[in-house]
Amino acid sequence: MSVADRVVVVGDVMTDVIVRPEGPLVRGSDRRARIESRPGGSGANQAVWLGSMGAKVSFVARVGAGDKPHLEAYFKGFHVDPILVADPQEPSGVLVILVDADGERSFLTDRGANLALEPSDMPVWLLDETRLVLVSGYSLFAEGPRRAVLQLAGEARSRRIPIAIDAASVSFLREVGVGTFLEWTRGMSTLLANADEAEALSGTGDLNEQMIALGACFERVVIKRGARGAAVGGRQGVRVDQPAPQVDVVDTTGAGDAFAAGFIAAELEGADEAECLRRGVEAGSKAVEHLGGQPTTTRIVLGPGRRGRRDDGRS
Structure with missing residues (x-):
C-alpha cells in the first residue's frame, strides 16, 4: 500500500469508563456493578480499527x-501514526x-483537551500523501475543534481529496440543529x-427516503442500522443493503467506528460497494462481541466467507 492510500482521521481521544450495573440504577442508593477503563473516543476507535486492518492511517x-x-x-502498537x-x-x-443488560449504552461525556483542538494542530502537510480524510462529527459540535476541522x-x-464525516451523536445533532450540521458538512463526499x-x-x-434526502447533500450515504445491517446509496435511493449476522452482543460501544473502518479499509483495497458494506458489517459485528470500543488484537483480517481472522490463528 502506497503513502497515497493514507487515511487521515481527526477526532477525540477518550478514556472510556464502562459501567455494567447488575440491575436498574437505584436513585439515592447503591447498585453493584462491574467497572472497567478502556481506551476510547470515536476518532481513536476508527483509527485503531483501521490500523489493525492494515490500512495506513494517521490520527x-x-x-x-x-x-x-x-x-x-x-x-503505534496498533500500526497508527499518532499526531x-x-x-x-x-x-x-x-x-x-452505562451499559444496559441488552448491550445498549448511554454516555456521560467530558471531552477535556479535545475541545481545545486548534487550526494550527492540523497536519496540512500530510495531505500530499492522503487518499481520504475521515472526520468524527464530535469535532464539529464545539467551536474550537470545528474551526480546525473545517480548515483542514x-x-x-482544494486538493480534491474526499472527506467522510461520521454524524457521531443524534443528541448533539438535535442540539446544534440539522440545518447547521448540513451547512458545516457541505462539500464533504x-x-x-x-x-x-x-x-x-x-x-x-x-x-x-433517507438515502434520497441525504443524497442531495452528499455524494454517498452510508447508514448503519445495528442488528439490521447497513446500506449504502445516494440521491437515487438505496444501492446496496447488507444484513447483519446474529451475534452475542456484549457491548455496542464502538461498533459504528469498527464498521466505518471496515468499509474504508475495503475501499482502499479496491473493493466495490457491496464488499465494502459486507466488510463494514462484519467488523461492526465483531466489535459488539467484546467489551470496549477498540479491537483486542493488533491485526484483524476480514474477507469473503470469514468472520474476521486474528493473526494468532484463533477465530
Missing part, C-alpha cells in the same frame, strides 16, 4: 500533556458508558450515520 487529536507519551506508544498535540492545561477526555476540510477539498442520526438529518424513518 490527529489533542490530549493532556501527561498522557501524550503512553498514548503515542499505544497507537497528538499535548495540551498544557486540559486533561484528556473521559467518557462514562477546506484544504482537502461521504456521510456515515446510524439509523437515528439518519432519521434526524433526513426527517424520515424510511431508509430509501
Whole structure:
C-alpha cells in the first residue's frame, strides 16, 4: 500500500469508563456493578480499527500533556501514526458508558483537551500523501475543534481529496440543529450515520427516503442500522443493503467506528460497494462481541466467507 492510500482521521481521544450495573440504577442508593477503563473516543476507535486492518492511517487529536507519551506508544502498537498535540492545561477526555443488560449504552461525556483542538494542530502537510480524510462529527459540535476541522476540510477539498464525516451523536445533532450540521458538512463526499442520526438529518424513518434526502447533500450515504445491517446509496435511493449476522452482543460501544473502518479499509483495497458494506458489517459485528470500543488484537483480517481472522490463528 502506497503513502497515497493514507487515511487521515481527526477526532477525540477518550478514556472510556464502562459501567455494567447488575440491575436498574437505584436513585439515592447503591447498585453493584462491574467497572472497567478502556481506551476510547470515536476518532481513536476508527483509527485503531483501521490500523489493525492494515490500512495506513494517521490520527490527529489533542490530549493532556501527561498522557501524550503512553498514548503515542499505544497507537503505534496498533500500526497508527499518532499526531497528538499535548495540551498544557486540559486533561484528556473521559467518557462514562452505562451499559444496559441488552448491550445498549448511554454516555456521560467530558471531552477535556479535545475541545481545545486548534487550526494550527492540523497536519496540512500530510495531505500530499492522503487518499481520504475521515472526520468524527464530535469535532464539529464545539467551536474550537470545528474551526480546525473545517480548515483542514477546506484544504482537502482544494486538493480534491474526499472527506467522510461520521454524524457521531443524534443528541448533539438535535442540539446544534440539522440545518447547521448540513451547512458545516457541505462539500464533504461521504456521510456515515446510524439509523437515528439518519432519521434526524433526513426527517424520515424510511431508509430509501433517507438515502434520497441525504443524497442531495452528499455524494454517498452510508447508514448503519445495528442488528439490521447497513446500506449504502445516494440521491437515487438505496444501492446496496447488507444484513447483519446474529451475534452475542456484549457491548455496542464502538461498533459504528469498527464498521466505518471496515468499509474504508475495503475501499482502499479496491473493493466495490457491496464488499465494502459486507466488510463494514462484519467488523461492526465483531466489535459488539467484546467489551470496549477498540479491537483486542493488533491485526484483524476480514474477507469473503470469514468472520474476521486474528493473526494468532484463533477465530
